[in-house]
Amino acid sequence: CDAISGGLPIFCLEVVYSFIMSGKLIVGQGLRAAANLRSSNIPTEFAKSSAAFLSAAPSGGKHALPDLAYDYAALEPVISAETMEIHHSKHHNTYVTNLNASLEKLDAAVSAGDVSGIIGMQGALKFNGGGHLNHTLFWENLCPASESKLNDGPLKSLMGDVDALKAKMSASTIAVQGSGWGWLGYNKSTGLLEVATCANQDPLAATTGLVPLLGIDVWEHAYYVDYRNVRPNYVNAIWDIVNWDTVEKRLIEAQK
C-alpha cells in the first residue's frame, strides 16, 4: 500500500479495514476462543491483542472457563474424577464468574473516572483474577501419568539436581499456611529457576515477578476429597502427573 501515491493509501486503509471487519466475523470465533482460553499454547501477546480487539471494554471483556485437555478421570488415582469435576466446574468456574463481575464493575469505574472505585476493586481482582489465572495454568501443567515425562532439554538442564529441586518444592508447598500455591518460577533477571509460594490466589507473576512454570494448588479443596488432611501425600503424588512438556514450553517462552 505504501508504495503507491495519492489517494490510494486511504483506499488501502479502507480495504484493509473492511477486510478486517468481515474477517472479524469469521476469525472472531477463533480469536474469542484464544482470548478466553488464555492458553499456554497460544502466545501471550496474541491472546492479549485478540482480547483487546474483540472487546470495547477497557478491561478486555469476558473470560470463560477453559476446557481441560483430558477427561475428569484422566488423572486418577492421583486426583480423582470427583475432585477434578468439583475443582474445575465449581471452584474455577466461580472465579471466572466473579472475575467477569469484577471486571464489569472495574469498567464502570474506569469509564466514570472513579479512581477510588478503581482502587477498591483491587482485592476482588486479585482474588478472582488470580484464581482464574492460577487454575488455568494448573490444568495445563497436569496430564495423565502415562504422558508425564521429563525429557532431556533446556528445562532438565536448568533444573540441575531434579530430585533435590522436587524435594525443595514439595517441602515449601506442603508448608504453606492455610490456602495457597506452590510454584516453580523462572527469574528473568538471573536466568535461574526459583521455588516460591503464594498465599490465597495471589498470582505469581504479579506478586513476585517470577514467570510461572509449574503450579501446585494446595487449597484444601484441591486434595481434601482424596487425601483428607494429609497434604504431604497429595503433593508427593502430584509429581506423577506433571506435564513436563508444558512446563518446558513455558520456560522456552520466558527465555525469549
Next chain:
Amino acid sequence: MRTFAGWGVAVIVCILTKDTCVVGAASTIELPALPYSYNALEPVIGRKTLHVHHDKHHAKYVATANSMIEGTALEGKSVEQILLESYRAKNQGLFNNVAQSWNHAFYWKCMKPKGGGTPNKGQLLTLIESSFGSFENFQKEFAQAGNTAFGSGWAWLVYNSKKKKLEVTKTIGADNPMTAAHVTPILTMDVWEHAYYLDYQNMRVTYVESFLDKLVNWDFVADNLKRAMGGSKEEL
C-alpha cells in the same frame, strides 16, 4: 500421664536419664474431647468430618504447639497467655499452632446438636439487637463475614468492652480477635475448607447458613458474654 503406670514409667525414666523433666506435668495444651459424639451434628456436619477435623487437624495443632512449647519458659502457662505472647513476639509458627488449638477448642463448644435458631430472651439477645439493629441483621453480617473470608479463616462474634457492644469480624488463617485490645470472642465459625469440604464441597454458603440455622450453641455464647461483660479483660 493418665495412669499410675504412666507416672511410674515417667519417674523411672527421669531418674535414669537425670534429665530435668517435670514428672507428671500434663502437656501445656490439651486436646479436649468433643462435647458430643461424632455423629451428633449430622446431617449438618458429618461424622467423618468431625473425625478428621478433631482427630487429625485439631490434634496436630495441639501436638505441634506442645512440641514447640516444651522446655521453654512458656511451659505451664495458659493457652491464652501463650497465644498473646507468641503474637506479640511475632513468633508466627508458634502462634499458628497455639491459636488454632484455641480456636478449635472454642469452635466445638460453639456448636451443639439441635442448636441454632434464635437465643432465648436475655442479655445476649438484647445486646445483639441493639448492636446490629436486629437479630436478622446480625445473621446477615455474620454469614457475610464467613462467606467473604478469602481462603482459610474464621468468622467471629466478639464483645468490645470499650464500645460496650457486639461486633462481627473475620480473621485469616489462625488469627484470633482477642489479640486486639478490649475484644473478647464469644462465638466462632471455622471457614477453612477442611471444616466443610466433605459435607458441602465448594458450597461454603450452605454450610454457613446451616451453622447459623442448626448448630450455634447460644447458651455457650451467652455464658461467654456474661463473663466478658462481668470482669475486665485481663491484661496478660
